[in-house]
Amino acid sequence: MADLIVLIILLSLGYGFGRLAENKHYKSIKKREHQLRELYVMATKYPPATNPAPATTLVSGSVVISVDYFKRFVASLRNLIGGRVKSYESLLDRARREALLRMKEQANELGADMIFNVKIETSSIHKGRKNAVGSVEVLAYGTALVPSSTASTASSTTGA
Amino acid sequence: MIITNLEMIPGKKLVKHLGLVQGSSVRAKHVGRDIMASLKNIFGGELKGYTELLQESREEAMSRMQEQASAVGANAVLNIRFSTSSIAQGAAELFAYGTAVVVE
Numbered sequence A: 001m002a003d004l005i006v007l008i009i010l011l012s013l014g015y016g017f018g019r020l021a022e023n024k025h026y027k028s029i030k031k032r033e034h035q036l037r038e039l040y041v042m043a044t045k046y047p048p049a050t051n052p053a054p055a056t057t058l059v060s061g062s063v064v065i066s067v068d069y070f071k072r073f074v075a076s077l078r079n080l081i082g083g084r085v086k087s088y089e090s091l092l093d094r095a096r097r098e099a100l101l102r103m104k105e106q107a108n109e110l111g112a113d114m115i116f117n118v119k120i121e122t123s124s125i126h127k128g129r130k131n132a133v134g135s136v137e138v139l140a141y142g143t144a145l146v147p148s149s150t151a152s153t154a155s156s157t158t159g160a
Numbered sequence B: 001m002i003i004t005n006l007e008m009i010p011g012k013k014l015v016k017h018l019g020l021v022q023g024s025s026v027r028a029k030h031v032g033r034d035i036m037a038s039l040k041n042i043f044g045g046e047l048k049g050y051t052e053l054l055q056e057s058r059e060e061a062m063s064r065m066q067e068q069a070s071a072v073g074a075n076a077v078l079n080i081r082f083s084t085s086s087i088a089q090g091a092a093e094l095f096a097y098g099t100a101v102v103v104e
Helices: A002-035 A069-081 A086-110 A149-159 B031-043 B048-071
Strands: A055-067 A115-125 A135-145 B014-029 B076-088 B092-104
Touching: A002 A149, A002 B031, A002 B092, A055 A086, A055 A115, A055 B031, A055 B048, A069 A086, A069 B031, A086 A135, A086 A149, A086 B031, A135 B031, A135 B048, A135 B076, A149 B092, B014 B048, B048 B076
Parallel strands: none
Antiparallel strands: A055 A135, A115 A135, B014 B092, B076 B092
């Protein structure tokens, strides 16, 4: 009986706080994605040839996110019948978008206008009981191209 | 030293190819962080301690790779890749590798 009560308390805590945290996170993700929409992120390897050539810097963003107790419980039920595990889908979606955003923020600070050859890597870091996925790490990295136009525009204005 | 995950550096000419360089670091999480993490496992959300820990060890792997690159006389590392694997309960290996080159 006591076990059942503990389980119910943990489930409701997970449900309440988990939902709250997820909604808050999605809100902040959407806001920041809107702010950084001018920064192009590409998965292609070859940047356009421009003159003067841009400076390149490696940028990366990573995040470790944990799933809450309620969602893990739901996922373990889902394991019995199979099918889409929606609770993990939203976890991974949040983690990827957050990692991409952190990469973009880093590039934005450098004054970059594009990020090329972006790779995203996912790994499960913390495994709980019975090897259930506890938290995932997502790393996004790419090469930021910082246009060297600041120097060239200065010289062209003095030339004109 | 120029570090990039492109296969070339815009505006620079590749002079010499020096082969693969790599760096790795294995880190274990400490107990305090593990307790926090198990709390977070109930509530959900970001595990900031782990994010920092992995970031630090990734930087260490990168700097080891850079050391190797400068030892062979390179001034740039191209086509960098990262990989993460959890080798044991509570420990993760961060690995970085790339191609050391000399550019003009």
